[in-house]
Amino acid sequence: MDRVKDKVVIVTGGAKGIGLSACHLLAREGALVAILDIDPAGEEVAAAIRNDGGTAWFWTLNTLNEPDIARVFAEVVHRFGGIDVLVNNAGIAGTNKPTDELSEAEWDEVMNVNVKGVFFCTKHVIPHLRAAGGGSIINLSSIYGLIGAPDSPPYHASKGAVRLMSKTDAMLYAADNIRVNSLHPGYIWTPMVEAVARQDEKGVEHFKTAMGHLHPLGRMGEPDDIGWAIVYLASNEAKFITGTELIVDGGYTAR
Numbered sequence: 001m002d003r004v005k006d007k008v009v010i011v012t013g014g015a016k017g018i019g020l021s022a023c024h025l026l027a028r029e030g031a032l033v034a035i036l037d038i039d040p041a042g043e044e045v046a047a048a049i050r051n052d053g054g055t056a057w058f059w060t061l062n063t064l065n066e067p068d069i070a071r072v073f074a075e076v077v078h079r080f081g082g083i084d085v086l087v088n089n090a091g092i093a094g095t096n097k098p099t100d101e102l103s104e105a106e107w108d109e110v111m112n113v114n115v116k117g118v119f120f121c122t123k124h125v126i127p128h129l130r131a132a133g134g135g136s137i138i139n140l141s142s143i144y145g146l147i148g149a150p151d152s153p154p155y156h157a158s159k160g161a162v163r164l165m166s167k168t169d170a171m172l173y174a175a176d177n178i179r180v181n182s183l184h185p186g187y188i189w190t191p192m193v194e195a196v197a198r199q200d201e202k203g204v205e206h207f208k209t210a211m212g213h214l215h216p217l218g219r220m221g222e223p224d225d226i227g228w229a230i231v232y233l234a235s236n237e238a239k240f241i242t243g244t245e246l247i248v249d250g251g252y253t254a255r
Helices: 017-028 042-051 066-080 104-131 153-176 191-197 204-213 223-234
Strands: 008-012 032-037 055-060 085-088 135-140 178-185 245-248
Touching: 008 017, 008 066, 008 104, 017 032, 017 042, 017 055, 017 223, 032 042, 032 066, 042 055, 055 066, 066 104, 085 104, 085 223, 104 135, 104 153, 104 178, 135 153, 135 223, 153 178, 178 223, 191 204, 223 245
Parallel strands: 008 032, 008 085, 032 055, 085 135, 135 178, 178 245
Antiparallel strands: none
């Protein structure tokens, strides 16, 4: 119950899916959770955590608004006394078209949210982590930050960028005792993946079964599978882990 006791953890995109799971599990393990999202449902997540005896607060935030990021991070420090962990989880799937059919706007939309948003949040959390004497940054990438696939070029490019951003920042800030790692989920049943599944001409259940069979364990993952990995990287159990990839994919990339 105390794996991240009294650590102040920021989770972007914390209103649903993997972020929602991470917020609940972190709070259960003793963290003080700052939930950041453009979705006002984050307020309900914070309320549910408090009703369960945990500590959480919600801030509305678009991770593409750099001044707002600086302001909200300062407010988190004011409310909780500091920042120990940043989970860069906010992201979008974007348009699924071949490269030669993509518009500049479709490309930029994904790269802005999935890459620039991570950059902005990392940039503005570093001073607070230094003030805390160190900390952990956890960047949500994907199996498609490690391997390719014949679809969704902007998404795959963005997740590859997040992987190498994590390695670079791990080296840049190691002397400050700031650890930076990327997390690489396989197919996890989240609202974002469900939206993709609803585009399947054969139906949602066909999509779930087909995608599940791509994983040697024979099924898609659940948000808590990733949520617990986030708890681990946030905790002192991972104090000697930085600049690496934690793959949670049911064996997908082992093929």
